[in-house]
Amino acid sequence: MASINPAAQSIESRRLVGANGSTEAVTARESVAAVSISDLRKSYGDLDAVDGLSFDIKQGEIFALLGPNGAGKTTTLEILEGYRKRDSGEVNVLGFDPQHDADSIKPLIGVMLQSGGIYPSVTPFELLDLLRNFYPNARKPEELLELVGLADSAGTHYRHLSGGQQRRLALAAAIVGRPKLLFLDEPTSAMDPQARRATWDLIEDQRNQGTTIILTTHFMEEAERLADRIAIMDHGRLLTLEEPATLRRNGGSTVRFSSPASIEPAELEQLSSAVSVRSTGQGQYIIETENPIVLLDELTTWARTKDILIDDLRAGHETLEDVFLRLTGHQVRE
Amino acid sequence: MQPLIAQTKMEIRLTMRRFEAVLITMIVPVILLIFFGLIGLAPDDYSRPIDFLLPSMLVLAVMSTGLVGLSIRTAYERSYGVLKRLGSTPLSRSNLLLAKVNSVILVTLGQIVVLILIATLGFGWRPEGNLLLAGLVLVIGTATFAGLGLLLAGVLRAETTLAAANTLYIFLLLFGGIIWPADRLPGGISFIGELLPSAAFSTAMREILANGETAVTPIIILSLWGIAGIILASRTFRWE
Numbered sequence: 001m002a003s004i005n006p007a008a009q010s011i012e013s014r015r016l017v018g019a020n021g022s023t024e025a026v027t028a029r030e031s032v033a034a035v036s037i038s039d040l041r042k043s044y045g046d047l048d049a050v051d052g053l054s055f056d057i058k059q060g061e062i063f064a065l066l067g068p069n070g071a072g073k074t075t076t077l078e079i080l081e082g083y084r085k086r087d088s089g090e091v092n093v094l095g096f097d098p099q100h101d102a103d104s105i106k107p108l109i110g111v112m113l114q115s116g117g118i119y120p121s122v123t124p125f126e127l128l129d130l131l132r133n134f135y136p137n138a139r140k141p142e143e144l145l146e147l148v149g150l151a152d153s154a155g156t157h158y159r160h161l162s163g164g165q166q167r168r169l170a171l172a173a174a175i176v177g178r179p180k181l182l183f184l185d186e187p188t189s190a191m192d193p194q195a196r197r198a199t200w201d202l203i204e205d206q207r208n209q210g211t212t213i214i215l216t217t218h219f220m221e222e223a224e225r226l227a228d229r230i231a232i233m234d235h236g237r238l239l240t241l242e243e244p245a246t247l248r249r250n251g252g253s254t255v256r257f258s259s260p261a262s263i264e265p266a267e268l269e270q271l272s273s274a275v276s277v278r279s280t281g282q283g284q285y286i287i288e289t290e291n292p293i294v295l296l297d298e299l300t301t302w303a304r305t306k307d308i309l310i311d312d313l314r315a316g317h318e319t320l321e322d323v324f325l326r327l328t329g330h331q332v333r334e
Numbered sequence: 335m336q337p338l339i340a341q342t343k344m345e346i347r348l349t350m351r352r353f354e355a356v357l358i359t360m361i362v363p364v365i366l367l368i369f370f371g372l373i374g375l376a377p378d379d380y381s382r383p384i385d386f387l388l389p390s391m392l393v394l395a396v397m398s399t400g401l402v403g404l405s406i407r408t409a410y411e412r413s414y415g416v417l418k419r420l421g422s423t424p425l426s427r428s429n430l431l432l433a434k435v436n437s438v439i440l441v442t443l444g445q446i447v448v449l450i451l452i453a454t455l456g457f458g459w460r461p462e463g464n465l466l467l468a469g470l471v472l473v474i475g476t477a478t479f480a481g482l483g484l485l486l487a488g489v490l491r492a493e494t495t496l497a498a499a500n501t502l503y504i505f506l507l508l509f510g511g512i513i514w515p516a517d518r519l520p521g522g523i524s525f526i527g528e529l530l531p532s533a534a535f536s537t538a539m540r541e542i543l544a545n546g547e548t549a550v551t552p553i554i555i556l557s558l559w560g561i562a563g564i565i566l567a568s569r570t571f572r573w574e
Contacts, residue, residue, distance in 0.1 A: 081422055083574070106424045117419030119344075119411070121351045126344070133340035134423045173419075 032095070034059045034181055034212040035080060040089035042075055042236075049075040051236035053089075062203070062213045064227035068328050072236035073216050074114070077183055080214070081111055094181055107135060110179035112170045114186050114216075120159040124150050124169045127158070128176060135177030144172040149198060163190030171199065175206060182206060182213045188222060200225055220320040230320070234328045244320060251318030251326065255295050256286045261308045271298045278325065286322060338429045338436075345437030349403060359398040360445060363391040366513075367449060371457045377515055380544070384457040388449065389539035390512045393475065393532055395445040397506060400438045400479030401486070402499045408434065408487035409495035412574065421573030431484060431568060438480040439473065446472065463546040468539060471553060474560055475535040481563030482531065488570030506532040531559040 035057035042050040050072045057063045067073050078084045080093055082102035091097060096104045118127060128141035145151045148168040153161060161169065167190055174182060187203065188196040196219075203226055207213055217223055223230055224244045231241040240247065252275070265277040268287055273295045275288040289295040292315040303310045318326070350356060367387055370376075376383035411417050420430060453459035461468070486502075487495050507513055509523065511533030519527045527533050534555035541549035 083418070083421065103424070103426075106422060109422065111419065111422040113415055113419055116415030118414070119348060119416055120414060121348065122344075126347070130340055130344050131423060133336050134425045177423075 032059065033057060033092075034061075034094060035063075035214065036090070036092040037076075037080075038090040040076070040079065040091060041087045042072075042079060042084065043087060048236050050079070050086075053233065053236060053238055055231055055238055055241055057212060057214060058228075060207065060210055060212055061228040062207050062215060062226050064215045064217060064223040064230045065233065066216070066223060066230060066324060067233040071234045071328070073233065074185070075236075076233075077185060077214070077216065081109065081183055082106070107177060108180045110174035110177060110182045112167075112174040112182075112184045112187055114189075117170060118158045118166070118173070121157050123155050123157055124161075124172070125154040127169065127173060131173055131176040137178055138176050139178060144176065147202060148172040149195070164192055164195045167191055168195065168199065171202070175211075179211060182211050184213060184215045186217055187215065188217070188219065196222070220324065224320050232324060232327050239327045240323075247323050248317050248320060251323050252288050253290065253292045253315065254286050254288055254318055254322060255292055255299060255313070255315045256284065256322075257299070257310045257313040258282075258284045259303075259308060259310055263308065268299075268302075271295060271302060273298060280325065286325075292316075337425050338433055341425060341430060341433035342436040342440075345433050346440055348407060349399070349437055349441050352403070352407065355403045355406070359395065359403050359441075360448075362398065363395040363445065363449060364452065366394070367391040367452060368456070371453075377518060382457075382459075384453055384459045385544040386515075386540065387457075388453045388459055389536050389543055391449050392446055392472065392539060393536040394507065394512050395449060396438075396442050396472070396476050396535070397479050397512075397532055398503060399442050399445065400476055401483045401506075402503050403483070404434060404438055404480055405483035405486040405499045406492075406496050408484060409490065409492040412487065412572065413492040415574070417572075418574040427571060427573075428568070431571065434484065435477055435480040438483075439476050442472075442476050461543055463542040463544070464548075467548065468542045471535070471538050471542065471549075471556070474553070474556055475531075475538075478531055478535070478556060478560035478563055481560060481567045484567035485563055485570060488567055488572060506530060511536045529555060531556055531563075534559070 033056040037056070038054045040050050040053040041048070053072070053076060065073050065076065075084060079086050079091060080098060082098035082105060085099055091099070093105050094108050098105055122130075124145060125141050128144050132138035132141065141154075142151075145154050148171055150165060150168055150172065153165055158166060158169065167187065171184070171187055174184070184203065188199050191199060200222065203213060203215075215223070215226065227244055229241060230244055230247055232239045242250065260283060262283075263279075263285060265279050265285070268274055268277040268285065271287070273289050273291045275290060277288075278286045280286065287295060287299070296313075296315060299313075300310070302308075370387050371384055374383045376386040380386040408417075417430075421427075450459075483499070486499055490498055509519065509527050510516065510530040511527060516527030516530065516533035516537070517524050528537070534552040538549040538552035538556060541547040541552070
C-alpha cells in the first residue's frame with residue numbers, strides 16, 4: 001500500500017489515524033469521499049422529497065445534516081443506507097451504489113434509527129450478542145456495554161430501559177461491527193444532559209478512530225460541538241454546506257433581545273440601521289444590521305421613549321440557530 | 335451458518351418470551367387432547383378416540399406456533415422497526431426467514447414430544463404406520479404454516495395480523511379438519527374444508543399413523559399450500 005507520508009499529518013488528517021495508528025489506510029482513504037451524492041431525486045407522488053441534492057462527505061468527518069421536519073433528511077439517509085430506491089441521480093457509498101450493491105455496503109455501515117429498531121423483550125447483552133454474529137470483526141458485548149454506560153443494565157429488557165438508555169443501546173448496536181460509516185439519526189434525543197455529553201465524547205471517539213459519521217439532530221449545540229461540516233437542507237434541496245464557524249461568520253451582525261411586551265417587527269424595522277427583523281416567538285427578537293453599535297443606541301432610545309422593557313440584550317454574529325432560521329424560515333423544533 | 339444459528343436462537347428466545355403466546359400454543363392442544371381423550375369423543379369409525387385426537391392436536395400445535403405465533407411476532411417486529419434495523423445488517427433476508435421457520439420447527443418439536451408422551455402414557459397410543467413418513471409430513475406441515483404466517487405478516491398491519499391470525503385459527507380449528515374431520519362436514523362445506531391446509535395436514539397424519547396408508551393426495555395438497563405460502567411470503571416480505 002501507499003507509504004507513510006509525513007506531509008499528510010496535518011491537523012485535519014490526524015483525526016483520521018486509527019487507534020492502532022494505521023496511517024497507510026488513512027493516506028489511501030483521504031483522496032476518496034466516503035459518500036458522494038450527485039443530483040439525487042426522489043419523489044412520493046406529487047411531493048419531491050429530495051429534489052436535486054448534491055454533496056460529498058469526506059472520509060473521517062462528522063457531517064451534520066440539518067433541516068426542518070419534512071426537509072428530506074430521512075429520505076436522503078434511507079437512500080444512502082439502501083432502504084429506498086432513488087428516482088434519479090448518482091449515489092456512491094464507500095465505493096458502492098446502495099441500490100445495487102447493498103450486500104457489499106451492509107458490513108461496512110452502522111445504523112442508528114431515529115427510534116425503535118430493537119426487540120422490546122430482549123436485554124442489551126442479548127441484542128449485542130446477536131448482532132456480533134453478523135460482522136466479521138465485531139466488538140464484544142461487554143466492551144460495548146461499558147462504552148455506552150449500560151453495564152449495570154445489561155440484563156434489563158429493552159422496554160424497561162429509560163428513553164436515554166434505549167438510545168445508548170441503539171448507539172452501541174450501531175457500532176458493533178466497527179463500521180467505516182456510521183448513520184446517527186438524532187442520536188441524543190431523550191437523553192439527559194449528562195448522558196448527552198458522554199455520548200458526544202463517544203461519537204467523537206468513533207470519528208477519531210477513523211469512522212465517518214453522518215448525523216441528523218435537532219440540537220444546534222450538538223451540531224456545533226460535533227460536526228466538522230454542517231449541511232442545511234429544506235424542500236429536498238441543499239441550502240448551505242460549511243464548517244460551523246464559517247457558517248456563523250458568513251451571517252451578518254445581529255442585535256438580539258427579548259421582551260415581555262409584544263412588539264410588531266415592522267415597528268423595529270423603522271430603526272434606521274436595522275436591515276431586517278425577525279421574531280423567533282417566545283418574545284425573542286433578532287435584528288440584522290450592518291452597524292450594531294448604532295443600532296444598539298437607536299434601540300435603547302426607542303425602548304426608553306416607548307417605555308418597553310428590554311431583557312437579555314446581545315450584539316454579535318448569528319448563532320447556528322439564527323442561520324438555520326434565516327435559511328429555512330423555520331424553527332429548529334416545530 | 336453463524337448468522338443463521340444466532341438468529342435462530344434469538345427467534346426461539348423470542349417465541350418463548352411471549353408468555354401469552356406460549357400459553358396458547360403449548361397449553362391449548364394439551365388440554366384439548368386430555369379433555370377429548372377422557373370423554374372419548376371421536377368420529378364413528380375410529381375405534382380408539384386417541385387415533386383421531388393425537389394427529390388433530392399435533393396439527394393444532396403446529397398451526398398455533400407457525401400461523402398464529404409467528405405471524406403476530408413478525409408483524410410486531412416490523413412495527414417496532416426491528417426488521418428495518420436488521421435490514422441494515424449483513425443478515426440476509428433468506429437467513430432471517432429461515433431462522434424464523436427453524437424456530438417454529440424446533441419449538442413445535444418440543445410440543446410434539448409432549449403430546450406424544452401424553453397420548454402414549456395416558457391413552458395407550460401406539461403408532462402403526464410409517465413413522466418416517468409421518469415425521470416428513472410434520473416438517474412439511476410446519477414449514478407450510480410458518481410460510482402462511484409470514485405471508486400474513488407480510489401483507490397485513492400488525493393489529494390486523496393479530497386479528498386475522500386468531501380468526502383463521504378458530505376457522506381452521508372448526509372447518510379445517512382438526513376438531514372434526516372435514517369430509518364429515520355438511521354439503522359444500524366439506525369440499526372446501528378438505529382443501530384447507532390443516533385438513534390436508536391432519537388427514538395425512540391420521541391416514542399414516544392410524545391406518546398405515548401413504549396419504550398421497552393430502553400430502554400433495556399440503557405441499558402445494560406450502561410451496562405457495564413460502565414463495566408468496568418471501569415475495570411479500572418487507573423490512574419495514
